[in-house]
Amino acid sequence: MTGLTAALDPALAAGVPLSVGEVVDLFTSPTEFASVFVEGLAKASLYLMIASGLTLIFGLMDVINFAHGAFTMYGAYIAGTAVLALGVGSMGLVGSVATFLLILVGVFVLLAVLGVVFEVALIRRLYEYPPIYMILLTFGVSITMEELMRMLVDYYNVNSGREAIDWSIPRDETIPESLDGTFNLLGVSIGGLHPFQILLGILTVAGIWYFLNETRYGLFVRAGVEDDEMARALGININRTFTVVFAIGSGLAGAAGVMLMWSPLWRVNVPLALGVLLPAFVIVIVGGLGSFKGTVVASLLVGMLDALATWAFRVEVVTFTDIDQLLIFAILVVMLILQPRGLFGVEGQGDHG
Numbered sequence: 001m002t003g004l005t006a007a008l009d010p011a012l013a014a015g016v017p018l019s020v021g022e023v024v025d026l027f028t029s030p031t032e033f034a035s036v037f038v039e040g041l042a043k044a045s046l047y048l049m050i051a052s053g054l055t056l057i058f059g060l061m062d063v064i065n066f067a068h069g070a071f072t073m074y075g076a077y078i079a080g081t082a083v084l085a086l087g088v089g090s091m092g093l094v095g096s097v098a099t100f101l102l103i104l105v106g107v108f109v110l111l112a113v114l115g116v117v118f119e120v121a122l123i124r125r126l127y128e129y130p131p132i133y134m135i136l137l138t139f140g141v142s143i144t145m146e147e148l149m150r151m152l153v154d155y156y157n158v159n160s161g162r163e164a165i166d167w168s169i170p171r172d173e174t175i176p177e178s179l180d181g182t183f184n185l186l187g188v189s190i191g192g193l194h195p196f197q198i199l200l201g202i203l204t205v206a207g208i209w210y211f212l213n214e215t216r217y218g219l220f221v222r223a224g225v226e227d228d229e230m231a232r233a234l235g236i237n238i239n240r241t242f243t244v245v246f247a248i249g250s251g252l253a254g255a256a257g258v259m260l261m262w263s264p265l266w267r268v269n270v271p272l273a274l275g276v277l278l279p280a281f282v283i284v285i286v287g288g289l290g291s292f293k294g295t296v297v298a299s300l301l302v303g304m305l306d307a308l309a310t311w312a313f314r315v316e317v318v319t320f321t322d323i324d325q326l327l328i329f330a331i332l333v334v335m336l337i338l339q340p341r342g343l344f345g346v347e348g349q350g351d352h353g
């Protein structure tokens with residue numbers, strides 16, 4: 001997953017002892033707090049892009065898609081190949097960002113088409129069957145997609161011939177220098193990619209909200225989720241509607257992979273498929289099945305806790321490298337105990353089978 005080891009700084013690596021003042025600074029220094037807050041927003045944006053596609057597919061359609069992470073991993077590899085093939089690193093800041101956005105759109109379309117094929121050829125046949133059939137099918141497809149990519153990685157000696165090693169070349173050779181480091185804004189240290197990630201997160205929220213609330217298909221989706229039999233009786237083509245939703249969800253998964261390709265904490269490797277799948281399910285469950293608002297809130301919660309854990313590890317408040325993963329799953333456990341439906345879950349939401 002995020003791997004907090006990547007967040008080590010030289011001072012920590014040198015074994016600088018914990019300063020109580022650093023802990024106090026987080027709550028007393030506006031700049032320290034603002035820096036952690038901005039990092040939390042950036043991480044929340046990444047989590048939102050990862051989980052939003054699953055929200056549409058799992059939360060609204062009641063399709064337990066274990067292949068969601070594989071779509072994200074494919075998006076990351078396709079984007080990494082594209083930025084290298086197009087020579088994004090030599091285009092300057094504006095050219096690099098513009099080309100990156102075009103690649104993001106292209107990956108979204110490509111993975112959306114793959115999602116249509118997946119839904120029409122396989123998923124649609126199992127809507128009326130018990131959920132275990134859907135779980136087995138999507139889990140099998142996920143393994144197949146991962147093994148296909150693993151063979152390509154091994155054959156072309158990508159990731160130095162080891163699929164578990166980060167493929168860092170796309171980031172190292174193509175990301176603009178101004179986005180690779182940090183900059184100061186009113187005394188606040190901000191990562192170069194953070195504003196870019198936050199902006200894409202906002203656009204994701206706005207786009208999905210508009211689709212669900214202001215478009216014809218969004219109305220069809222909400223009608224099919226509430227009562228698919230009545231929706232069919234009213235002449236709504238439920239199969240076509242859910243195909244569109246699955247396509248959008250798959251495209252969003254691929255787009256998330258594009259963002260992770262440039263991220264210093266995720267990078268690109270075959271295990272990325274599992275690495276993004278677990279937090280995505282946690283966010284959807286914590287937010288509440290069928291609630292996009294819940295997914296947004298849960299992404300913010302997880303992102304902020306992740307940033308706080310990164311900061312705590314950096315100043316040696318804790319030394320456990322996977323503290324971020326521990327906190328994320330602790331949120332899930334607490335939520336299942338106190339509010340099993342999630343923050344904004346509604347009874348019966350997502351049940352159309």
